[in-house]
Amino acid sequence: MSSVLGFIFDAAGVIVPLALSDAFKPHVPQEAKTNVQIIIGHGSSTAGGTVPHIALWDDDGNRIGQFHPDGDEKIGNGDVKTITIDHSQTVPKYSQADPYYVLVSQLSDDATCIAAITVANSKISGAFYGDTGYKCGQSWFASDNRIGSDFWKPKCVWLDANHDNGINARALSFHLNDMQANDAKLDEYYENLDALCKSTPRFSFWGNLLPDGIIPFFNPKLEYKDDNGADVDLSKVLDDPNHPFDKSVYLHQGEKKASRARSAKTRRTPRGANHDPSHLIISDQDTDVREICNHPNSYGWDIVSTQQGVFCDMEHKQLYPLCGGGIASNCFSLNSTTLIGEQTIARDESAMKLRFGRSYNTTAHWGKM
Structure with missing residues (x-):
C-alpha cells in the first residue's frame, strides 16, 4: 500500500x-x-x-x-x-x-x-x-x-x-x-x-x-x-x-x-503531573524539556535535557539547571541522578526529602540519533 x-x-x-x-x-x-x-x-x-x-x-x-x-x-x-x-x-x-x-x-x-x-x-x-x-x-x-x-x-x-x-x-x-x-x-x-x-x-x-x-x-x-x-x-x-x-x-x-455512571470530578494525587516518580528520562536529543515543564497539559516523568542543560521536576512542574560550571546547589546532578538542594531551605525535612536527594528505580536514556 x-x-x-x-x-x-x-x-x-x-x-x-x-x-x-x-x-x-x-x-x-x-x-x-x-x-x-x-x-x-x-x-x-x-x-x-x-x-x-x-x-x-x-x-x-x-x-x-x-x-x-x-x-x-x-x-x-x-x-x-x-x-x-x-x-x-x-x-x-x-x-x-x-x-x-x-x-x-x-x-x-x-x-x-x-x-x-x-x-x-x-x-x-x-x-x-x-x-x-x-x-x-x-x-x-x-x-x-x-x-x-x-x-x-x-x-x-x-x-x-x-x-x-x-x-x-x-x-x-x-x-x-x-x-x-x-x-x-x-x-x-x-x-x-x-x-x-x-x-x-x-x-x-x-x-x-x-x-x-x-x-x-x-x-x-x-x-x-x-x-x-x-x-x-x-x-x-x-x-x-x-x-x-x-x-x-x-x-x-x-x-x-x-x-452518568460516575463522577466527572478530576482526581489529583500528590504526584502532580508525574506518572511515576521512580522513573527518570535522560535525553541527549533535542527534546524541549523547558516546554514540557512549562506546559499546562504535559504529564509524564521527571526528565533531563543534556542539550538544554535543565531538569524538570514534573511533580512540581519546576525547572532546575544541571550541576556544574560553578552551580552546586538547587541543581540536578547527572552523576548521582539526584536533585541537590540547599540545606538552609529545608524547613520541612520530610517534604524536602521527597524532592531533593530522592533516587530513581529506573532510568531511560534517549540517545542521539
Whole structure:
C-alpha cells in the first residue's frame, strides 16, 4: 500500500506531513474488515496500559463495527497493537464500508499514552498522531518512539478512565478524512487552528465518553475544494459557540445527567503531573524539556535535557539547571541522578526529602540519533 500519511507539528509549530516508517505500515485486510493500529509512546514501562475500545462509523454516521478487548488486555511501552474489526454492524452485515469516524475509549483506570492510531482497509487509510491532541489541549508527553519517516517522533496523548493526576481525556475521536496531509488542508489548519481544534466532529477528546457512546458527525457531509483539501465552507466546520458540545458526556449529547455512571470530578494525587516518580528520562536529543515543564497539559516523568542543560521536576512542574560550571546547589546532578538542594531551605525535612536527594528505580536514556 502507499504511505499512510498524517501530520504533526514541528519544533516551530508548523504543521508538516508525516508518513509512517515501513516498520509501522498497517496491513490491509480483506473486504468487510478494517485494521486499526494503536502505537504506544516510548519512554517508560508505564507509558503502556490497557488496550482501549474502538468504534467505527462511515461518513454518514452509520456504525460499521466495534472492538472490545478481552478482559484486562495490555499493550506495552512503545508497542503496536493491530486490531481487526469486522464490519458486523453495517446494513447489510459484513458489507464493505469506509471508516471515516473513529472513537477510541479507555474503559480502564490504567492510563495509556498513544502516539499514533492508523486506520486501513481495502479502500481508505490514514493516521492520527498524538500531536493533534497535544495542540488541541489534551494531556500529553514527549515520546522516543521513532515511528515516522525521517525518524520523526510524534508526541503521545493520554487516555485514562478515572483522570488520575489531572489527565483530561478518557476517549478521543476523529474524522479520518480530515487527518489527511493534504497541503491545502494543512495550510488551513496552520492559518486557523480552530478549524482543527474547535471542530468537534473533526477531532475531540472526551472526559467520559464510553465505548458505546455516540460522537457528533458532520451533517451534511463536508465539501472540500480539492480531494480531502481545504473546506469549501468553514462555517459548517466550526463549532457553534452559542451551542457548545458537552465534552463530559458518557454516551451522547443531551443525555440525562442521571445516566452518568460516575463522577466527572478530576482526581489529583500528590504526584502532580508525574506518572511515576521512580522513573527518570535522560535525553541527549533535542527534546524541549523547558516546554514540557512549562506546559499546562504535559504529564509524564521527571526528565533531563543534556542539550538544554535543565531538569524538570514534573511533580512540581519546576525547572532546575544541571550541576556544574560553578552551580552546586538547587541543581540536578547527572552523576548521582539526584536533585541537590540547599540545606538552609529545608524547613520541612520530610517534604524536602521527597524532592531533593530522592533516587530513581529506573532510568531511560534517549540517545542521539
